[in-house]
Amino acid sequence: MTLASIPSLLVSVNNESFAIPQLNVEELIRIQPKDVKESIERLGTSEVLNLRGRLIPLVFLSDVLGIKSTYTDPETGEEMVDKRKQAIDRRAENKGEDDTIFDEVRGGQDRRYHAGSVLNIVIVSSGNISYGILVDTLHESMEIVVKPLGRHIKSCTEYAGATIMGDGSVALILDISGIASILKMSVVASTIQSQTLDEIEETKIGEDRQSFLLFRNSPDEHCAMPLELVGRVEHIESSSIQIVGGKRIMQYMGKGLPIIRLEDSAECNSIPDEDLAVIVFNGFGREIGLLAMRPVDFIEDEMLVDHTSLRQPGIMGSVIIDGNTTMILDVYEIVEKVYPDWTRDTTLTAPGASKANLPEGEKPLILVAEDSTFFRKQVVKYIEGMGATVIAGEDGEAAWKLLVDSERKVDLLVTDIEMPNLDGYGLVARVRADNKYADMPVIAVTSLAGDENMAKGKAVGINDYQVKLDKEMLLESIRKYLPVLV
Known part of the structure; x- marks a missing residue:
């Protein structure tokens, strides 16, 4: 039987050794306690590492594997159970010249930790998933021989195999993909991996x-x-x-x-x-x-x-x-x-919704004109969620081109007012001058909803004004103005 040999990074938690295949290792990070607050933030129940603009989810390997984490008390030398649940609990506070001991107050009780406890983080990836694993110690990289797991742990998806170390001890090999699956990280981590500018356009606003x-x-x-x-x-x-x-x-x-x-x-x-x-x-x-x-x-x-x-x-x-x-x-x-x-049912199949004059099974086609990528993405998501097909342009000119080039007739226009190249008023004026779209409903989503702006909008042919991101009112307006069956 031929056994595979792979380069791996050795790490340890509570004096137990583990191997991480080098193929999965992106980067090694060491964070001093005084830098934790600037590097790691708590968001809800999760923690992320802000690494050069990337948000990297963090997990303690001891938590993943159910290992009781310990530390040595700096005053007594006694081995103590480390009750800190999050990396941010290791941040140091200013204690004057003596910064070797710092306090962390949680749950109304004072606890003292040794500030020399740096954070060792292994940034790992598997496919399109990236996350950070916190370990006690980073060791050397070396070639290891992979041995199959025994029957009693073969079903543990967090392990990919085992290896025998030089001293005869056994080190389990971590399955980075399996750990990500256990922690259900795919949705979060897949969007914050290292990306090119083109990829950023696909996954980020x-x-x-x-x-x-x-x-x-x-x-x-x-x-x-x-x-x-x-x-x-x-x-x-x-x-x-x-x-x-x-x-x-x-x-x-x-x-x-x-x-x-x-x-x-x-x-x-x-x-x-x-x-x-x-x-x-x-x-x-x-x-x-x-x-x-x-x-x-x-x-x-x-x-x-x-x-x-x-x-x-x-x-x-x-x-x-x-x-x-x-x-x-x-x-x-x-x-x-x-x-x-x-809230009301704002889908196009809800009772009371207008029905577009379309072939059976075909969704209404709605054009969105919005120069802000942030708002455009939100509005498109809202409208697609109600069961319509959406095409979107980054300003009035781009939206007009989409309208003219569309193989299908557009059923409704949702437009911002303030846009470069061609604003919402100019876009609607062009639409109304086109016989094909002279009667198409137009809804403006904007903060410019004063009497003067509404009067100007009505003059060029805007049917309704809605506040940006007010999902309920926007979708209700769309349901109202879609062309009814004739």
């Missing part, structure tokens, strides 16, 4: 000039909300919020303002009771308040928005701002979670 309101959900959780959705920001005291019928509400401008929190829909920390603000926005035909932690700021800049890595209900994406991984909130998804009765 492109670099775009965006305006965000910045705030925090907790001291370590940075958040952003598209500025176009923000009505007002009010500083409040926690005592002003009441719980009525299981829902949060506060008295605001003579009426009750429903209050939502990120934790209502996403896995994240609870917002503190101090330094609070309420971000007021419009949605579902009413004003709603999002609870936030001050200070509140805003930014307008070109930035690369990652639309998938941190996606979960209430979080539409993330961006790096001032070195911090910042979650972009989808406030309408949070509202849908808290107030499901406010």
Whole structure:
């Protein structure tokens, strides 16, 4: 029998040795305790390493394999069980000149750790999945002979085989793909691997000039909300919020303002009771308040928005701002979670939906014109989710070309107003001058919804105005204006 020989990296956890096939190793990272806070961030229940703009999910090998992690107490020399559950727990705090001991407060109790405990991370990949494995020690790379697993552990998908070390001890070989499968990392990790600029266009929203309101959900959780959705920001005291019928509400401008929190829909920390603000926005035909932690700021800049890595209900994406991984909130998804009765069935097959005059089985074709890659991707996702086919252009000129070149007749246009090359007014004017599309419904999605702008839009032929990213109202408008069967 011929046994395979492969180059591998040797690592250890709690004095147990393991081998990682060199084929799966991308990079080795060592992080000093004083640098942990800047390098690793906690997002909900997960941790990510910010590695030169890439977000790398992190896992402790001891957690994956069920090994009890220990450390040596610096004062007594006693072997102690390490109760730290996350890498960020190793960050050092300033203790003056003596920084060898630092405190980490969790659960109301003080604990002391040795600051010499660096983080050793192996960045691994398998196919399109990349993640970081934290180990106690990094050893040398060497050729190892792979031996098959015994019957008692052959079913363990985290192992690919075993090898005999020079001292006669056995080291298990890690199956990087199997570990990723166990941890269900494929959705997260596949979008944050090392990519070329062309690949980035496929998996991330492109670099775009965006305006965000910045705030925090907790001291370590940075958040952003598209500025176009923000009505007002009010500083409040926690005592002003009441719980009525299981829902949060506060008295605001003579009426009750429903209050939502990120934790209502996403896995994240609870917002503190101090330094609070309420971000007021419009949605579902009413004003709603999002609870936030001050200070509140805003930014307008070109930035690369990652639309998938941190996606979960209430979080539409993330961006790096001032070195911090910042979650972009989808406030309408949070509202849908808290107030499901406010939402309606907005699919094109829902009762009361207009039916396009189309051959049986053919979906309505909707054209989207939006210069912001971020907003365009969101609007396209909303409309495709209701059962329509979408084509999209990055400005009025691009959308007009798509309209003219389309083999099928477009059933409805959704357009932004402020766009380069050709704005929304100019695009609609061209559409109305074309006999083929003179009667096509047009919906504007914009923040320019004042009386003057609406009058100008009506004059050129815009049928309806909707606020950007108000999914419920936009889809309701589309259902209303699609051509009915004749």
